[in-house]
Amino acid sequence: MIKRTNLISRTYDLPNGYSLAAYESVGGYKSARKALAMSRDQVVAEVRAANIRGRGGAGFPCGVKWGFMPKNSNKPHYLIVNADEGEPGTFKDRTIMEKNPHLVIEGCIIGCYGIGAHAAYIYVRDELHLSKERLWQAIHEARKAGYLGQKPLGFDYPVEVYVHTGAGAYICGEETSLLNSLEGRRGEPRLKPPFPAQVGAFGCPSTVNNLETIAAVPLVFELGGDHFSQLSELHYLKDGGTRLFGVSGHVKNPGIFECAVGLTLRELVYDLGGGPPPGTKVLGVIPGGSSCPILRPEDVVHAPDSSSPLHPWHGKPAFDVPMGVDTYRALGTMLGTCCAIVLSDKADPVLAFHNLMRFYRHESCGQCTPCREGTGWIERILDKLIAGEATMADVDLLHEIASNIMGNTICAFGEGAAMPVLGFVQKFRPELEAYVKSKGKSGTGRLAL
Amino acid sequence: MPFALTPEREREFADILSRYPNKMAATIPVLHLCQEQNGWISDDVIAFVAQRLEVSTAHVQGVVTFYTLFNQKPVGKHTIWVCRTLSCALRGADDVLRHCEKRLGIHEGETTKDGKITLKTAECLAACGQAPMMQVDKTFHENLTLAEVDRILDNLRKS
Numbered sequence: 001m002i003k004r005t006n007l008i009s010r011t012y013d014l015p016n017g018y019s020l021a022a023y024e025s026v027g028g029y030k031s032a033r034k035a036l037a038m039s040r041d042q043v044v045a046e047v048r049a050a051n052i053r054g055r056g057g058a059g060f061p062c063g064v065k066w067g068f069m070p071k072n073s074n075k076p077h078y079l080i081v082n083a084d085e086g087e088p089g090t091f092k093d094r095t096i097m098e099k100n101p102h103l104v105i106e107g108c109i110i111g112c113y114g115i116g117a118h119a120a121y122i123y124v125r126d127e128l129h130l131s132k133e134r135l136w137q138a139i140h141e142a143r144k145a146g147y148l149g150q151k152p153l154g155f156d157y158p159v160e161v162y163v164h165t166g167a168g169a170y171i172c173g174e175e176t177s178l179l180n181s182l183e184g185r186r187g188e189p190r191l192k193p194p195f196p197a198q199v200g201a202f203g204c205p206s207t208v209n210n211l212e213t214i215a216a217v218p219l220v221f222e223l224g225g226d227h228f229s230q231l232s233e234l235h236y237l238k239d240g241g242t243r244l245f246g247v248s249g250h251v252k253n254p255g256i257f258e259c260a261v262g263l264t265l266r267e268l269v270y271d272l273g274g275g276p277p278p279g280t281k282v283l284g285v286i287p288g289g290s291s292c293p294i295l296r297p298e299d300v301v302h303a304p305d306s307s308s309p310l311h312p313w314h315g316k317p318a319f320d321v322p323m324g325v326d327t328y329r330a331l332g333t334m335l336g337t338c339c340a341i342v343l344s345d346k347a348d349p350v351l352a353f354h355n356l357m358r359f360y361r362h363e364s365c366g367q368c369t370p371c372r373e374g375t376g377w378i379e380r381i382l383d384k385l386i387a388g389e390a391t392m393a394d395v396d397l398l399h400e401i402a403s404n405i406m407g408n409t410i411c412a413f414g415e416g417a418a419m420p421v422l423g424f425v426q427k428f429r430p431e432l433e434a435y436v437k438s439k440g441k442s443g444t445g446r447l448a449l
Numbered sequence: 450m451p452f453a454l455t456p457e458r459e460r461e462f463a464d465i466l467s468r469y470p471n472k473m474a475a476t477i478p479v480l481h482l483c484q485e486q487n488g489w490i491s492d493d494v495i496a497f498v499a500q501r502l503e504v505s506t507a508h509v510q511g512v513v514t515f516y517t518l519f520n521q522k523p524v525g526k527h528t529i530w531v532c533r534t535l536s537c538a539l540r541g542a543d544d545v546l547r548h549c550e551k552r553l554g555i556h557e558g559e560t561t562k563d564g565k566i567t568l569k570t571a572e573c574l575a576a577c578g579q580a581p582m583m584q585v586d587k588t589f590h591e592n593l594t595l596a597e598v599d600r601i602l603d604n605l606r607k608s
Contacts, residue, residue: 076470088534088573126481126518127530127574129587162468167477167516170572184476184502186515202470248536248577255578290535339577341536355535359572365515448541 002267003260005231005242007219008212012099018134020141023102029147031221035110036155043114047217049225051232051240053261055092056082056173056210057289057336058412059325061238062217063225065207068197069115075204077117079108080182080196083124083131083211084166084173087289088359089341092244093211095256097124097131100215101138105161107214109152110221112159115207119160122211123178126165135163170363174411175208177365188367189411216241233262234324237309245323246339247273250280250347250449256339262322265295269319269342277449280344284427285319287328288336290356291416293423294343295319295333303330333423348443349431353424354382355447360417368409374401375417385432388440395432399425452493458482462501472502476512480519489520525560525567527605530584533570536577541593545581546570548595552602566605 010026011017023029035043048063069077081104085093096104108120124132139161142148152159164182166172172181176190179201200206219241220228229240239261245268248254252274259272269275269285276282284294299318303310310330313321321327328335343352361375378401384390402421405414425432434442454462465478479502483494490513499506513519531546546557549568553561560567576582579591583598590601 085575086573089536089577090573091575091577091579094575125575127571127584130589164468165478165481167481168518169516181477182474183471184473184504184512185508186511188515202474246578248580249539254580286535341539341577343539347539352535352539355533355538359534362572447535447538448544 001233002263002271003231003233005258005260007222007242007258008096008100008103008215008244009256009258010100011103012095017099018101018138020102020138020145023100027222028102028218029106029153031218032106032109032147033153034221036113036153036157040114040116043110046225047114047220049229050216050220051229051235051238052213052216052220053239053325054210055212055216055243055337057087057291057334059239059329059335062209062213065197065209066111066114068195069207070197070205071116073116073205076119076202077115078201078204078206079111079115079117079120080175080178080201080206080208081108081111081120081122081211081214082173082175082178082208083122083128084170084178085128085211086125086170086173087291087337087339088356089248089286090246090289090337090339091248092246092256092337092339094128094131095244096211096215097128098134101131101134102142103215103218104135104211105138105142105148107217108161109147109159110217111207111209111214113157115205117207118158119162121162121164121182121201123164123166123172123182125172126167132163132165139163169365170359171365171411171413174413177411178208179206186365188365189413191410212244216243231260232324233260233322234327237324237326239324239326243338245272246337247342248339249342250276250282250344251342252277261324264320264322265340266317266319268323268340273340273342276342276344280346280449283343283345283347283349285343286341286420287323287333288338288340290341290359291419292328292334292336293332293419294427295331296427301331334419344449346444346449347447348445349424349428350382350386350435350443351445351447353420353428353432354379354386356420357382357417360413364413364417368414370405370408371414371417374405374414377401378417378421385435386440388435388438390436392433392436395425395429395436398432450493452483452487452491452497454482455486458486473504473508475502476504476509477516480509480513484519489523526565527586527608528567528569529605530569530571530574531557532572532574532576532580532582532584534573536573537580537582540580542581544595545583545593545598548598549583549602552599566602
C-alpha cells in the first residue's frame with residue numbers, strides 16, 4: 001500500500017520554501033529545542049528508537065552509529081554530513097538542500113548535540129551550486145536568528161555548521177575518502193579500522209551521516225522516535241520512518257516521492273512513476289542507484305526458510321516485496337539510495353551495462369589494483385563485445401574479474417562496481433551471448449526510446 | 450608572473466580559513482577560489498596555494514590532479530557538461546551531446562576556436578529525474594529538448 005508522507009518534503013511546494021520563515025511556519029526548529037533540553041544519552045536513545053537506516057546506501061542504523069562516539073574524549077568531535085550525491089540514478093538529497101535546507105541545519109544541531117560535537121561540515125559535491133547556495137543562506141539565517149553559534153536557541157551548547165565542497169570525484173561519497181577530501185587531501189579511502197568514530201576528521205572522533213539521514217532527525221523529535229519508526233511497513237524489521245523514493249529512466253513520470261518505508265518497487269515504478277512509456281514494457285529496474293544489482297519483472301522470491309525476512313513473499317514477484325534494507329539484501333540486491341532506474345524493452349541492456357561500467361572505470365580512485373585495473377578491463381571487454389570482437393570466454397571473464405574485485409579492495413567501491421557486473425551477467429546472459437554470436441549486431445543498439 | 454588573489458577574494462580566503470582547524474583543509478575551497486579568478490590551475494596558482502596554506506607544492510599538485518573539476522589547462526569562457534550516465538542516456542543524452550558537437554563544431558573535450566565554449570561530458574550530476582540535462586557554468590538545464598539546447602547555445606555565443 002502506498003503511504004505518501006509530507007514530512008521531509010513539507011516545504012517543497014511553499015513559496016520560498018527554503019527560507020527560515022517558511023520553515024518556521026511549519027513548526028521548524030521546535031525539534032531542536034526539544035532535543036537540546038534532553039540529555040545526550042536521551043537524544044541518542046530517541047534516534048535509536050526511530051530506526052533510521054542510513055539513507056546513503058549502506059543502511060546502518062543512525063542511532064547505533066551515534067552510540068559509537070566516545071563519551072569522555074578530550075578531542076573535539078565532528079559531525080560530517082555526506083551530500084556528495086553522485087550515485088547514478090540518485091537525486092534525492094539535492095531536493096532537500098534546494099527546497100528544505102533548514103531541515104538539514106536543524107538536523108545538524110541535534111546531531112552535533114547527540115554525538116558531542118560543536119561543528120558540522122556538510123560535504124556537498126561542487127556541481128550542486130544551487131544546493132550550496134541554499135545551505136549557506138540557511139546557515140546565515142539560522143545564525144542571525146540565534147539558532148547557531150555560541151548559544152543556539154538559548155542553550156549553552158555551541159554549534160557551527162559549514163558547507164565544504166568537493167571537486168568532482170564520485171569516490172568522495174565513500175566516508176573515509178570524504179574525510180580525506182575534507183582535510184584537503186586526495187580523496188582516497190582509508191583502511192578501517194580505525195573507524196571514524198575513533199579517528200575521523202582531523203584525527204578526531206567523527207560521525208559521517210548521509211544528508212537525508214540527518215534530515216530525518218528533526219522529524220524523530222517532532223513525532224517521537226517510536227512513532228516515527230512505526231510509519232514504516234517494516235518497523236518490525238527495525239527499518240523505520242519515511243524517506244524519499246526516486247524513479248528515473250523509462251517511466252512516464254520520473255521524480256522524487258516521499259513515502260513511508262515499505263513501498264514496493266511495483267508501486268514506485270508503475271503507480272508513482274506512471275509505468276513505462278506507451279508501447280513499451282519494463283525490462284528491468286536498478287532499484288537503488290547503479291551499484292544495486294538489477295531486478296527483472298519476472299524475478300520471483302525464493303525464501304522457503306521461515307526465518308528469512310523474505311519468507312512472507314515466498315513465491316511472489318520480487319517487485320512486490322516492500323523496499324527495505326534487509327528485505328532487499330535478502331533478495332540478492334540492495335536498497336541503496338531508494339532511487340530506481342527503469343529500463344524498458346526498447347533499451348539495449350548490454351549498452352546500459354556498458355554505460356555503467358564506463359562510469360565505474362572513470363570514478364575508480366586508482367588506489368587498489370583489483371578495482372583500478374578490473375574496472376578498466378570490464379569496460380574494455382564490453383567495448384570489444386559491442387564492437388563484435390568478443391568471444392564466449394569473454395562473457396565468463398566479466399564474471400571472473402568482478403568476483404576478483406569483490407572483497408579485495410580498501411573500500412566498498414570495488415563491490416559497488418562488481419555487484420552490478422554479476423547482476424547483469426546473471427540476468428542478461430542471453431543478450432550478452434547474442435552480441436558474441438551476431439558479432440555486435442544484436443540488441444536495439446540504443447538506450448533512449 | 451606570481452599569482453595573487455583580488456582583495457575581495459582575499460577576504461573570502463580569510464573566511465574559508467576560519468572554518469577549519471588547520472590550513473590544509475582549505476586546499477580544495479581555496480583552489481576553487483583561485484580557479485574562479487584564473488580560469489585554470491597553473492603552476493603559479495599551485496605555488497600560491499602551497500605557500501599560503503603552508504603545504505608542499507607536491508601536495509597541492511596531487512590534489513589538483515585527483516579531482517576532475519580542476520582545470521589543468523586553460524578552458525573556454527564558458528564550460529558545458531553534458532551528463533551521459535545511465536538515467537540521462539536512457540532519455541537522450543547521446544543526442545544532446547552529438548547535437549552540441551555539431552552546433553559548436555567541436556568534439557567533447559575541446560574548446561571553440563574563439564575560446565568561448567568548452568564542451569565536456571560529466572558522470573551523473575544528480576538530476577536523473579529531469580533527464581536529459583547539462584550544466585552550463587553554474588547552472589543546471591534540465592528536461593532538455595534539442596530546441597532548448599539550441600537556445601542555450603545561442604545565448605552563450607552572444608554573451
